[in-house]
Amino acid sequence: MTAASGPVAGLRVTNRGRDLLELILEPYGSDHWLRPGETFVVWALTAEDAGLFEVVHEPGTVTVWAPSHAFVGDEDGAEIDCGHHRPPPPGLFRLPLP
Numbered sequence: 001m002t003a004a005s006g007p008v009a010g011l012r013v014t015n016r017g018r019d020l021l022e023l024i025l026e027p028y029g030s031d032h033w034l035r036p037g038e039t040f041v042v043w044a045l046t047a048e049d050a051g052l053f054e055v056v057h058e059p060g061t062v063t064v065w066a067p068s069h070a071f072v073g074d075e076d077g078a079e080i081d082c083g084h085h086r087p088p089p090p091g092l093f094r095l096p097l098p
Contacts, residue, residue: 007043007077010050010070013062014039020087022061025072032072033085040080045069 015021015034023032023040034040042064044050054065064070073079 007045007071007073008047008050009041009075009077010044010066011042011053011055011064012039012075013042013064019060020085023072024061024063025070026063026065028066030072030082031086032080032082033087035085039075040072041075041077042066043071043073043077 013023015036015038018036021034049068052067056063071079
């Protein structure tokens with residue numbers, strides 16, 4: 001990648017529901033949780049890869065398969081960390097560890 005090039009917005013994902021929506025970026029396995037009304041962008045590192053995403057939708061989850069290096073960010077290109085807004089696990093896993 002040259003200095004003149006940069007990430008390219010490849011796919012916008014908006015949560016129009018009333019509950020959290022999980023966005024998984026593969027093959028990395030990173031999870032990012034959208035609150036109602038939020039929009040995240042899957043950014044490709046090259047223009048050639050920007051249109052090559054594969055999207056799989058299941059109830060409560062959208063999985064995006066990227067052909068090469070990609071990341072989840074906001075609409076300005078700032079990267080959003082894995083686990084963003086991740087809800088706490090239910091049940092026994094909520095016990096505090098020593």
